[in-house]
Amino acid sequence: MNIVSTIQELRKEIRSFKQGNLTIGFVPTMGYLHEGHLKLLEEARKENDIVVLSIFVNPLQFGPNEDFDSYPRNAERDQKLAEQAGVDLIFTPPVTEMYPDEPAYTVIVKKRIDVLCGRSRKGHFDGVATVLTKLFNMVQPDKAYFGMKDAQQVAVIDGLISEFNFPIHLVAVPTIREEDGLAKSSRNVNLNDRERIEATALYKSLCEAKELILKGERSKQKVIELVTSIISTNTSGKIDYVEILNYPKLEEIEVLHGNIIIAVAVKFTNARLIDNITIEV
Amino acid sequence: MNIVSTIQELRKEIRSFKQGNLTIGFVPTMGYLHEGHLKLLEEARKENDIVVLSIFVNPLQFGPNEDFDSYPRNAERDQKLAEQAGVDLIFTPPVTEMYPDEPAYTVIVKKRIDVLCGRSRKGHFDGVATVLTKLFNMVQPDKAYFGMKDAQQVAVIDGLISEFNFPIHLVAVPTIREEDGLAKSSRNVNLNDRERIEATALYKSLCEAKELILKGERSKQKVIELVTSIISTNTSGKIDYVEILNYPKLEEIEVLHGNIIIAVAVKFTNARLIDNITIEV
Incomplete structure (x- = not known):
């Protein structure tokens, strides 16, 4: 080298x-x-x-x-x-x-x-x-x-x-994940023990959103509500954003169609975590 | 091809x-x-x-x-x-x-x-x-x-x-020139007969400026005055600018030193002509 x-x-x-x-x-x-x-x-x-x-x-x-x-x-x-x-x-x-x-x-x-x-x-x-x-x-x-x-x-x-x-x-x-699904990040060490467990909710919420869409849901609002609800119910973090956009253009969409991204950012005590998945609808 | x-x-x-x-x-x-x-x-x-x-x-x-x-x-x-x-x-x-x-x-x-x-x-x-x-x-x-x-x-x-x-x-x-020194340009055809003769003054003024500098002149102002005077005496055109800058950075200089450019733009009735020379001082 x-x-x-x-x-x-x-x-x-x-x-x-x-x-x-x-x-x-x-x-x-x-x-x-x-x-x-x-x-x-x-x-x-x-x-x-x-x-x-x-x-x-x-x-x-x-x-x-x-x-x-x-x-x-x-x-x-x-x-x-x-x-x-x-x-x-x-x-x-x-x-x-x-x-x-x-x-x-x-x-x-x-x-x-x-x-x-x-x-x-x-x-x-x-x-x-x-x-x-x-x-x-x-x-x-x-x-x-x-x-x-x-x-x-x-x-x-x-x-x-x-x-x-x-x-x-x-x-x-593709994003590499811990065994429980949490996206690997150098910031994960700044989570306390309880937050580290809670943080798995980010990826879980994205997976459930994907499932909902695969079952036929096409309303952006409905999917955002699901993701928001899973994260806020299961974590003590503060949601910075839950967004669904087309990908890779990152333009606003109302109806889920084509290649889309669901992305979240959540602030914990000493770490702000992000995660996302892309889906071909 | x-x-x-x-x-x-x-x-x-x-x-x-x-x-x-x-x-x-x-x-x-x-x-x-x-x-x-x-x-x-x-x-x-x-x-x-x-x-x-x-x-x-x-x-x-x-x-x-x-x-x-x-x-x-x-x-x-x-x-x-x-x-x-x-x-x-x-x-x-x-x-x-x-x-x-x-x-x-x-x-x-x-x-x-x-x-x-x-x-x-x-x-x-x-x-x-x-x-x-x-x-x-x-x-x-x-x-x-x-x-x-x-x-x-x-x-x-x-x-x-x-x-x-x-x-x-x-x-x-390097700029290609007519036999009398005028820089070739598709705009030269828009000069009338008298202007076509006058226009040779642009390159002449740059050559005389170069000579003055080679003789030892280091004042930007003196060289600009020479160029301006030759163009305004010998043409009916309106001077747009006569500038001396360092080259290729095109920064303002007061004393002539290093690689410089002397550039002119002159408006004739139906044609705006530009010309320049670079000199290593």
């Missing part, structure tokens, strides 16, 4: 991969790898000759009151996990390498953003789209891997690749 | 070039080819295995009061000229192919725009940067060719390629 921190070194590696006609799978991350990332790396390892992992905490996607400075970092641990996962090349640039000056060019995202978690994170997806435009051009991957746990991010990147015509195939990797 | 109008057909061609390890030179245009474009194609022909020409009048870079609808188009003539110039592939998509929906992702340019011609064309370079991001991703060229006649456009694209890390080498092709 090779580790580079400059764009020049990265380009040299990528050029040699390309000359060898090797396919490149790319997993862009902000580091502090958890099982979700490892699943992405595993998929990338299966489907490509070369696996490139980027680790970069991107200041552009943090709001002024968000936790850029305190975002967890652990380069040594990440490198060990990456090596075990069969990564060929880690790109881990400092901020000055990615943004030597105040950015003069940024990507602005106008759709798919004023819903779900994006509603409270103005400009977040502009930062995501801008850094990915840069990384895609540097790494020139055949495939890029993202987790469906953050379904809105997948939808926004799907749109970016499609509208900007990147010659890249996006692979959306 | 092959002519395609869909992204799918274009990608198929590009893939086969890439598989053959052929280098690609790209000349993006809005069509209605003139000698300036032919010079770009000539340079591209010399330096690459494959020459790709795109012809697309990009609505995104026209302001609401600009001439998108009346912009001249002549596909048949363009194809003949391209064939003569040794073009391998023309990509000439309809608007619906480039923008099937209202764009949800656009590139915003924040620097190098509030000077020269950009001052009066708000949003113009956002449209240029957005369409080029798309075209670069489709064509995946090794080199892209632009004319120094529009030096601000070259500067903006130079920044786009550099900041977004496109693996593309920008080739800035």
Whole structure:
């Protein structure tokens, strides 16, 4: 495994991969790898000759009151996990390498953003789209891997690749879950014992919603009521949102039809959890 | 020569070039080819295995009061000229192919725009940067060719390629001139006989400015006065601007130092002419 921190070194590696006609799978991350990332790396390892992992905490996607400075970092641990996962090349640039000056060019995202978690994170997806435009051009991957746990991010990147015509195939990797269904997240450790048990209600509510729809229910309102009721009855958490939208366009719908997403966010004492499922109606 | 109008057909061609390890030179245009474009194609022909020409009048870079609808188009003539110039592939998509929906992702340019011609064309370079991001991703060229006649456009694209890390080498092709020095332009035919003679003063003023600087003058103001005086003494045109900036950053400077551009725009009765020179001081 090779580790580079400059764009020049990265380009040299990528050029040699390309000359060898090797396919490149790319997993862009902000580091502090958890099982979700490892699943992405595993998929990338299966489907490509070369696996490139980027680790970069991107200041552009943090709001002024968000936790850029305190975002967890652990380069040594990440490198060990990456090596075990069969990564060929880690790109881990400092901020000055990615943004030597105040950015003069940024990507602005106008759709798919004023819903779900994006509603409270103005400009977040502009930062995501801008850094990915840069990384895609540097790494020139055949495939890029993202987790469906953050379904809105997948939808926004799907749109970016499609509208900007990147010659890249996006692979959306299904959410990994604990045995009781809870979506894996580094935030789960911040739940207390009672909340940890309650939290299984999120995925349960999504599964019951799916069953209701498969039985023929087509009213968005009815399904939202079911999900809301299951979560509020079974948890002490505060519901941030329960939303049903079409997917991946993330537009409002009234009648359930086509590919849809049911997504929830619930605030517990020290952890805000999200989960979602997509269904082809 | 092959002519395609869909992204799918274009990608198929590009893939086969890439598989053959052929280098690609790209000349993006809005069509209605003139000698300036032919010079770009000539340079591209010399330096690459494959020459790709795109012809697309990009609505995104026209302001609401600009001439998108009346912009001249002549596909048949363009194809003949391209064939003569040794073009391998023309990509000439309809608007619906480039923008099937209202764009949800656009590139915003924040620097190098509030000077020269950009001052009066708000949003113009956002449209240029957005369409080029798309075209670069489709064509995946090794080199892209632009004319120094529009030096601000070259500067903006130079920044786009550099900041977004496109693996593309920008080739800035020097302005072609008539024997008497007038920069070639399709607008020159709109000059009356007297104006056509007067118009040589634009390039003359730039050459004299260069000479003054080479002799040791370092005051921006003195050089601007010289250029202004030569143009206003020798033409009936109305000066739109005479500007000296650093290049390619296009920032204001007071003392002449480093790489600079001297640029002028002059309005004649039925034609607004621009010209520029860059000098390493």
